[in-house]
Amino acid sequence: xxxxxxxxxxxxxxxxxxxxxxxxxxxxxxxxxxxxxxxxxxxxxxxxxxxxxxxxxxxxxxxxxxxxxxxxxxxxxxxxxxxxxxxxxxxxxxxxxxxxxxxxxxxxxxxxxxxxxxxxxxxxxxxxxxxxxxxxxxxxxxxxxxxxxxxxxxxxxxxxxxxxxxxxxxxxxxxxxxxxxxxxxxxxxxxxxxxxxxxxxxxxxxxxxxxxxxxxxxxxxxxxxxxxxxxxxxxxxxxxxxxxxxxxxxxxxxxxxxxxxxxxxxxxxxxxxxxxxxxxxxxxxxxxxxxxxxxxxxxxxxxxxxxxxxxxxxxxxxxxxxxxxxxxxxxxxxxxxxxxxxxxxxxxxxxxxxxxxxxxxxx
Amino acid sequence: xxxxxxxxxxxxxxxxxxxxxxxxxxxxxxxxxxxxxxxxxxxxxxxxxxxxxxxxxxxxxxxxxxxxxxxxxxxxxxxxxxxxxxxxxxxxxxxxxxxxxxxxxxxxxxxxxxxxxxxxxxxxxxxxxxxxxxxxxxxxxxxxxxxxxxxxxxxxxxxxxxxxxxxxxxxxxx
Numbered sequence: 251x252x253x254x255x256x257x258x259x260x261x262x263x264x265x266x267x268x269x270x271x272x273x274x275x276x277x278x279x280x281x282x283x284x285x286x287x288x289x290x291x292x293x294x295x296x297x298x299x300x301x302x303x304x305x306x307x308x309x310x311x312x313x314x315x316x317x318x319x320x321x322x323x324x325x326x327x328x329x330x331x332x333x334x335x336x337x338x339x340x341x342x343x344x345x346x347x348x349x350x351x352x353x354x355x356x357x358x359x360x361x362x363x364x365x366x367x368x369x370x371x372x373x374x375x376x377x378x379x380x381x382x383x384x385x386x387x388x389x390x391x392x393x394x395x396x397x398x399x400x401x402x403x404x405x406x407x408x409x410x411x412x413x414x415x416x417x418x419x420x421x422x423x424x425x426x427x428x429x430x431x432x433x434x435x436x437x438x439x440x441x442x443x444x445x446x447x448x449x450x451x452x453x454x455x456x457x458x459x460x461x462x463x464x465x466x467x468x469x470x471x472x473x474x475x476x477x478x479x480x481x482x483x484x485x486x487x488x489x490x491x492x493x494x495x496x497x498x499x500x501x502x503x504x505x506x507x508x509x510x511x512x513x514x515x516x517x518x519x520x521x522x523x524x525x526x527x528x529x530x531x532x533x534x535x536x537x538x539x540x541x542x543x544x545x546x547x548x549x550x551x552x553x554x555x556x557x558x559x560x561x562x563x564x565x566x567x568x569x570x571x572x573x574x575x576x577x578x579x580x581x582x583x584x585x586x587x588x589x590x591x592x593x594x595x596x597x598x599x600x601x602x603x604x605x606x607x608x609x610x611x612x613x
Numbered sequence: 614x615x616x617x618x619x620x621x622x623x624x625x626x627x628x629x630x631x632x633x634x635x636x637x638x639x640x641x642x643x644x645x646x647x648x649x650x651x652x653x654x655x656x657x658x659x660x661x662x663x664x665x666x667x668x669x670x671x672x673x674x675x676x677x678x679x680x681x682x683x684x685x686x687x688x689x690x691x692x693x694x695x696x697x698x699x700x701x702x703x704x705x706x707x708x709x710x711x712x713x714x715x716x717x718x719x720x721x722x723x724x725x726x727x728x729x730x731x732x733x734x735x736x737x738x739x740x741x742x743x744x745x746x747x748x749x750x751x752x753x754x755x756x757x758x759x760x761x762x763x764x765x766x767x768x769x770x771x772x773x774x775x776x777x778x779x780x781x782x783x784x785x786x787x
Contacts, residue, residue, distance in 0.1 A: 255779070256728070259728075260725060260744050264745070268637075269651070274633060277633065277654070284658075284659050284662060285622060285625065285626075288666045289666060290665070290668070291666060354623075358623075
């Protein structure tokens with residue numbers, strides 16, 4: 251009897267101490283960011299032995315084990331393949347599709363497609379810098395790139411329609427940061443190739459850049475649409491998201507700052523100064539957001555923290571590019587709508603906050 | 614977590630979905646501070662992922678996250694003065710309450726904390742892990758680094774003590 255009461259007490263207390271859906275979402279999103287910044291370190295050649303040692307393969311027949319080793323081996327080796335390599339089709343047609351099937355929620359699917367977009371852009375940079383970007387490779391890249399970006403936009407739209415513009419904004423911002431940073435890297439590579447005898451590589455890069463620019467305009471428009479929707483939400487509904495975003499952006503800025511300092515010698519003075527200036531911009535945007543937070547303007551605070559996050563993400567990718575391709579880190583260009591306090595009031599009067607403005611800016 | 618790279622992310626996120634609530638509660642009952650509990654739970658997942666991403670082996674991810682959360686809490690309590698139950702009560706006890714029934718009930722969790730805090734630390738931990746977190750004795754043994762038999766003994770003794778406490782006080786008045 252006594253223990254029954256004790257267990258009842260435990261059951262009831264379990265219902266009192268819990269994470270709200272929003273808190274779980276914020277935490278999940280921060281964990282996903284962390285995972286993205288700390289990707290799995292792929293085991294090098296010894297990975298075959300590793301798989302053999304630790305998996306159940308050793309208990310299978312020799313034939314099955316050998317088959318699996320070959321399949322995993324091919325699949326694993328394909329991960330680093332570039333267009334033109336024999337295994338590139340395995341990478342794009344098998345590995346990436348299988349991993350894509352494992353993504354469950356719209357958010358994880360969108361994040362996965364952003365990762366693929368980045369992978370494509372990094373491949374383009376590597377291939378271009380090695381003078382291997384022919385017209386067919388360029389067309390293939392454009393096709394794959396557009397496909398992934400389109401998917402990100404569709405998932406983000408679905409998230410927005412589920413009345414979660416904060417998450418949709420995060421996705422659009424991340425994609426925009428990545429596209430912006432890689433556009434600058436590609437454009438630097440293109441400039442270097444302009445003086446070479448064979449100008450076809452430079453022409454092909456320019457063709458690609460035009461496609462990336464078109465995508466940036468669309469993503470920017472969508473991001474601004476998500477910002478409008480965040481802005482239209484009731485301020486108290488955005489409070490926790492704003493507080494969570496502040497923690498996330500502070501972590502990101504610290505991470506990028508450490509990365510810059512660690513690689514200072516590899517970057518060159520000009521790049522180092524630009525990267526620092528970008529981070530200073532992110533930091534001052536955070537400070538503005540904190541002022542909004544103190545003034546209980548949570549929507550505005552959230553948007554500023556997200557903007558600072560975008561600057562930090564873009565800077566991170568630019569610094570990596572500057573190290574890999576010995577090019578300069580560009581200053582982050584601002585392309586933001588400024589939300590004023592008056593606008594907050596007028597918007598609250600105009601917009602029905604129950605309805606997300608998902609049609610705005612989406613394609 | 615014995616699969617090839619690529620499925621690790623997915624498995625980890627599924628583990629987060631499954632255990633984040635319980636890990637948060639585990640931290641909450643040790644620090645009695647909602648914000649800190651959220652931070653500690655998140656940090657436990659960060660550290661676990663970092664370990665996995667470095668290619669290290671985790672056989673029981675649930676037990677691993679708990680052990681990591683425990684280590685974070687221990688580190689934190691070494692840095693700061695431990696929080697007394699009295700100071701929590703003075704500060705005001707504020708769990709998230711969705712249902713007015715709990716207000717009438719004077720917070721089940723508040724009563725539970727009182728009972729659990731009457732126990733010695735080594736008994737408190739195993740009781741909480743067994744009954745609040747729903748962990749198996751084997752998992753508790755992995756987390757606290759003791760033999761499974763010792764865990765059984767501790768749980769048994771802890772329950773005897775709880776019985777004593779509950780005999781002396783009517784549970785409604787606690």
